[in-house]
Amino acid sequence: MVTKMNKNLEIDKYNFKEILNEVLNEASNFLQGIDARPVEMLPPHSEVxxxxxxxxxxxxxxxxxxxxxxxxxxGSSGSRYFGFVTGGATPASVAGDWLVSVFDQNAIRADDSCAGYIERETISFLQQLFKLSEAHTGTFVSGATMSNFVGLAIARQWIARQLGVNIAQDGLYALPAIKILSATPHSCIFKALSMLGMGKSHLQIVQSLPDREAIDINSLKKSLATQQNTPCIVVANAGTVNTVDFDDLATIAQLKEEFNFWFHVDAAFGGFAACSPKYEHFTKGIDAADSIAIDAHKWLNVPYDCAMQFTRHRELQIEVFQNSASYLGIPTSSPDFIDLTPENSRRLRALPAWFSIMAYGAEGYREIVERNCELAQIMGQRINNSSHFRLLAPVSLNVVCFTLSEQKYNLSLDNIQKFLAKLTDKGEVFLTPTVYNGTPAMRAAIANWRTQEADIEIAWKSLSQTVSAFSV
Structure with a gap:
């Protein structure tokens, strides 16, 4: 005799619509009241x-x-969460995300359902949005860390092939240390190197331009010359975390004619500069990259977790990630998604992005990018005109990097953190601490589709009130 279905499960099965309606009410109440919620708070203490x-x-x-x-x-998905580089979730992307959970597709195969077609179409939309040629292929992954991981894994395979080794088959054991060059790498690059067995200590920091985070091309050329044509990896930045600085991608691409290296671009959020005619010059040369990492739950404003990776070397990607098993069928010339990323099981991450791009189009994303950048300029001007704060770098895109006035306050990272803790307690705006060129600092990253000028006014008022009452 077959065991009867659990009673609660059976009741919920027949009351599914009622359950979803209750969730809809709660979701609607949350979104309608999101501006009144604290942007950040300490979690409550409770027993498990x-x-x-x-x-x-x-x-x-x-x-x-x-x-x-x-x-x-x-309210971290709201209009005044300026920490890290966090987008919100557009209404259309929320609709798509709800359907992802309802459909519960394991999007690993290209031919099990239309899920594969949705992903390929969405990747095509994004290639056009970022102005990437068809030489690049792409897949969805969980976030910028995994996107960079995939790109660097393919780079590792390329280097090994240059040296006559197949890492995917034989491991790292026959390889010399792989050199990675970068000026201002994100912390996730180090994490990826650790996971890939290439080692954090083998990332060589190349000198950046004076008072910039962008790489000094002459210093890069010298570092490449010391490799004596041994293949290496250059990790370029298309938007640094502190100041949204961009490496000269076009010139780095030209260096490939002279030196033997894999050109990886971390464009987690800076890649979205390509959405706007005002800012697309920053990404000039990105199409020449061998691999590119771009995040979607940042400036694309879709729910967590979602990012994309692009590469010109899909055949190497398949070598690294191909998953052969009898129950999965015979690999074909059109690889399944299971053969392209670390995941064997993956949700249909493409659907929220598809919904949002279809709903708002290239013009909608141009408007979000340009409005966010204009608001960052307004905040930068307020800081520049204040005697309590000091702007540390020009506002070039959507991040404002600044610190307390050294003339009024004892400047240290500890004091910056104390100041931000008091600011967070007010619940009106959230910023994160950082260090820029050795100076303890803070940063406001504006990447949410909801953010308007009124939010900048509220944030500035909260900053001003907090700093006026702050003493160290």
């Missing part, structure tokens, strides 16, 4: 509950969640 034995059903679980946790969910 014991494992439920019988369960209580979906509706009662929702009630317990509301009582125990809902007040602690912050």
């Amino acid at each position: 509950a014991a494992l439920p034995l019988k369960g209580i059903g979906a509706n009662k679980a929702l009630e317990i969640f509301k009582q125990k946790y809902l007040a602690g969910i912050t």
Whole structure:
């Protein structure tokens, strides 16, 4: 005799519409009140509950969640969360994301359903949005860290091939140390090198331009010359975290004619400069890259987790990630997604992006990028005119990097963190600490589709009130 379905599960099965309607009400209430929620807060202290034995059903679980946790969910997807580089989720992308969960497709095969076609069409949209040629192919991954990981994994395979080794088959054991060159790499690059077995210590920091985070091309040429044609990896930046500085991608690409290296571009959010005629010059030369990392839950404003990786070397990508098993079928000339990324199981991440791009188009994303950049300029001007703060770098795109006035405050990273803690306590705006050129600092990253000039006014008022009452 077959075991009967769990009673709560059976009830929920027949009440699915009611459950979803309750969730819809809660989601609607959350979004309508998001501006009144604290942008960031400390989590509540509570004891971890014991494992439920019988369960209580979906509706009662929702009630317990509301009582125990809902007040602690912050407005980090709202218009004044300026920490890291965090977008929100456009209305269309939320619709797509809800359907992803309902459909529950394991998007690993190209021919199991239309999921593969959706992903390929969305990647094509994004190639056009970023002005990448058809020489690049792309896939969706979980975030910028994994996107950089995939690009560097393909780079590792390329270097090994140059040296007559197939790492995917034989491992790293027959290889000399691989050199990686970069001026201002994001921390996830080090993490990827650690995971890939290339080692964090083998990333050589190349000198940047004076008072910039962009790489000094002459210093890069000298570093490449010392390689004596041994293949290496150059990690270029299309938008640094602190100041959104861009390496000279076009000139780096030209250096490939003289030196033997893999050209990887970390364009996690800076790649979106290509959306706007005002800023697309920053990304000139990106199409020549061997691999590119771009995040979607940043400036594309789709829900977590979502990013894309692009490469000109799909055959090497397949060598690294191909997953052959009898139950998966015979690999074909058109590789499945399971053969292109680290994941064997993957949600249909492309759908929220497809919905949002279809809903708002290239013009919609141009407007978001340009408005965010204009708002960053306004905040930069306010800081520049203040006696309490000092702007540390020109505002070139959507990040404002600044610090406290050394004339008024004892400047240290500890004091910056204390100041930001007091600012966060007000709940109106959230910024993150950093260090720029040795100076303890803070940064505001504006990447949310909701953010308007009124939000900058609220944020500036909160900054001004906090700094006026701040003493160290």
